[in-house]
Amino acid sequence: MGSQPRLIEVRKNVLKQNDVTARALREQFRAAGVFVVSLVSSPGSGKTMFLEKTLTLLRKNHRVAALVGDLATENDAVRLARSQAPVKQITTGTLCHLEAAMVQNALQGWDLNELDFLFIENVGNLVCPSSYDLGEKLRLVLISVTEGEDKPLKYPTIFNSADVAVVTKMDLAEAVEFDWQSAYGNIQAVRPGMLVFKLSAKSGEGMDDYLDFLKQRLNESRMAEVIN
Amino acid sequence: MTANEQEIMHELSIAMSIVELAQEESERRGVQVSAVHLKLGELSGVVKEALLGSFEMACEDTPLEGARLVIEELPVLIFCATCQAQRPISSVQLFCCAECGTPSGDVVQGKELEVVALEIEEWDRSLV
Numbered sequence A: 001m002g003s004q005p006r007l008i009e010v011r012k013n014v015l016k017q018n019d020v021t022a023r024a025l026r027e028q029f030r031a032a033g034v035f036v037v038s039l040v041s042s043p044g045s046g047k048t049m050f051l052e053k054t055l056t057l058l059r060k061n062h063r064v065a066a067l068v069g070d071l072a073t074e075n076d077a078v079r080l081a082r083s084q085a086p087v088k089q090i091t092t093g094t095l096c097h098l099e100a101a102m103v104q105n106a107l108q109g110w111d112l113n114e115l116d117f118l119f120i121e122n123v124g125n126l127v128c129p130s131s132y133d134l135g136e137k138l139r140l141v142l143i144s145v146t147e148g149e150d151k152p153l154k155y156p157t158i159f160n161s162a163d164v165a166v167v168t169k170m171d172l173a174e175a176v177e178f179d180w181q182s183a184y185g186n187i188q189a190v191r192p193g194m195l196v197f198k199l200s201a202k203s204g205e206g207m208d209d210y211l212d213f214l215k216q217r218l219n220e221s222r223m224a225e226v227i228n
Numbered sequence B: 001m002t003a004n005e006q007e008i009m010h011e012l013s014i015a016m017s018i019v020e021l022a023q024e025e026s027e028r029r030g031v032q033v034s035a036v037h038l039k040l041g042e043l044s045g046v047v048k049e050a051l052l053g054s055f056e057m058a059c060e061d062t063p064l065e066g067a068r069l070v071i072e073e074l075p076v077l078i079f080c081a082t083c084q085a086q087r088p089i090s091s092v093q094l095f096c097c098a099e100c101g102t103p104s105g106d107v108v109q110g111k112e113l114e115v116v117a118l119e120i121e122e123w124d125r126s127l128v
Helices: A016-032 A047-058 A075-081 A100-106 A156-161 A180-190 A207-227 B003-029 B048-059
Strands: A006-013 A035-041 A064-070 A087-091 A117-121 A138-144 A164-168 A195-198 B031-041 B068-074 B077-080 B085-091 B094-097 B107-109 B113-122
Touching: A006 A016, A006 B003, A016 A100, A035 A047, A035 A207, A047 A064, A047 A075, A047 A117, A047 A164, A047 A207, A064 A075, A064 A100, A075 A087, A087 A100, A138 A156, A156 A180, A164 A180, A180 A195, A180 B094, A195 A207, B003 B031, B003 B048, B003 B113, B031 B048, B048 B068, B068 B113, B077 B094
Parallel strands: A035 A117, A035 A138, A064 A087, A064 A117, A138 A164, A164 A195, B031 B068
Antiparallel strands: A006 B113, B031 B113, B077 B085, B077 B107, B085 B094
């Protein structure tokens, strides 16, 4: 027997396939001038309500659409359709997260040039979505006041994969004795400098600041396009 | 589905990607893979123990059956503006320079999920 184990260097990203697809999507979004925002959160954080409000309010002056990932049901898409914006469901079955290829498939038949904003709602899960780039420009991580202030400390990875944090259900803050300073401090501990919005999709409190921010980011990215 | 089951699902799909990648390399180079060396960042979103178990499952009925997964865990490193250097952090719950305490979100290491090497047994090329 003469076979000796030998080490050969490979250096390949395990999620290369996803990264390649995500990069292609990002380029497609850039060329079409659509600003793409993805949402990650635990189940029950109020993501769908938040997105419904976002779509309804933005629709007044912008062209918006959404893709919604869900394990099994189409309930979210039905709820979001009330905003009158185009909404497509991505049923992931047993898969706990969205992947770039699923986004790519779901977008078939949509003319991205006709959009200002595209929202991608990930499956409710604070673990798995963190590893998968979807080609989005901005990733929002949502936590609701009912989940407790220490959520960021339990899921530092997802906070590090996101760009902006949104604290939702602020209308319930008093009832559940939510400690904003503590929650904000925990977000800053795991992601120093992270921009945080606090709002209530239900009462509308804080929605304007957040929507102004999105519009500003859309304008900035279009300005950058013109300059380039 | 519980959060725990979801995590295992997640690691299984990652493990299958690793096996696929190793299999491609082994076929391309005409070699038998006996181990896969992986760099796993602390912020990769993947749990080492779950991945090891999933890897064994993913190897079943493939040319990689019986291969080992050797994981090198990479801690988070940030760039510290005060030290002007790469530094470890206090903990993943506290992204501050472990040396001087300056907060930093400038992660320079810790998101890796990368196959770095394959341990191989070469096939006898005279038989090919």
